[in-house]
Amino acid sequence: MTLQPHDAARNGWARPNPIGFAIYEFGTKALVAAELEIRKLRHDPIQLLTRAVQPVLWLTIFGQVFTQVRGIPTGNLSYMDFMTPGILAQSVLFMSIFTGLLVIWEKDLGILHKLMVSPAPHSALVLGKTMGAGVRCLSQLVIVYGVAAALRVNLDWHPLAILGVAIAVMVGAALFSALSLMVACWAKTHERVMGVGQLLMMPLFFASNAIYPISIMPPWLQILSRLNPLTYLVDALRHLMLTEPAGNYSLLLDFAVLLSVTTVLIAGCGQLYPRLVR
Secondary structure (H helix, E strand, O other): OOOOHHHHHHHOOOOOHHHHHHHHHHHHHHHHHHHHHHHHHHHHHHHHHOOOOHHHHHHHHHHHEEEEOOOOOOOOOOOOHHHHHHHHHHHHHHOOHHHHHHHHHHHHHHHHHHHOOOOOHHHHHHHHHHHHHHHHHHHHHHHHHHHHOOOOOOEEHHHHHHHHHHHHHHHHHHHHHHHHHHHHHHHOOOHHHHHHHHHHHHHHHHHHOOOOOOOHHOHHHHHHHHOOOHHHHHHHHHHHHHHOOOOOOOOOHHHHHHHHHHHHHHHHHHHHHHHHHO
16 A cells, blocks of 8 residues: 555654754755855955964064063963964954944945845844854964964864864854944944944953963953953863863853854844844
């Protein structure tokens, strides 16, 4: 006897999973939006090279000078080892915090209006943009690793460690680009996004553990540092990049904080996204 489709459905064998299908659809649309962002790099790859200047200068000049300062307590690490993950995190922050400028540019050209009338959920569009920012920031990983190797930083070259660093970079880029997109939803102009981005960038960097340990900060700054998501990105990178254990928190806690904050920001930005085209 041949089993008919309606018999299978009646018996529960072919019952569709609406939650799984919704997740699949959301992920597919986010990947399409990310592919559109990545495609832009083919038209302007020079931006990746110009962004490389900053981490190179920090490592070769700032790092080499402060290596001679003996008063910075970095434990068993040399200052260059301690600083290198912080400079990679800084590069991720500086590249991602102005993602909002791209969406303002798309709004001015009318591209955003076309995307907003597509069937894709707004949160999927935001996730796609943050994934594109993560791919752009992977170029900084390559550059920082290359410079750090030339400076003889004690890096962990295990493939799983490098994969973990790449994942941390992409999650951190998604977090700060989602923050930038939320700023763009409020600001709506290039000048305001640029101003607020600069206002956020330096406090986030200097109120973190990127270039000095939390222990030497005044108490009020230690509190801010522990509330700063960049601190957890730096800590995760220190766990993964260096041969000598150097993190202050567990790697699980670092990723839990980064993923939680990123999820909240993407969901919130998805709610605010329609404001850009009003």
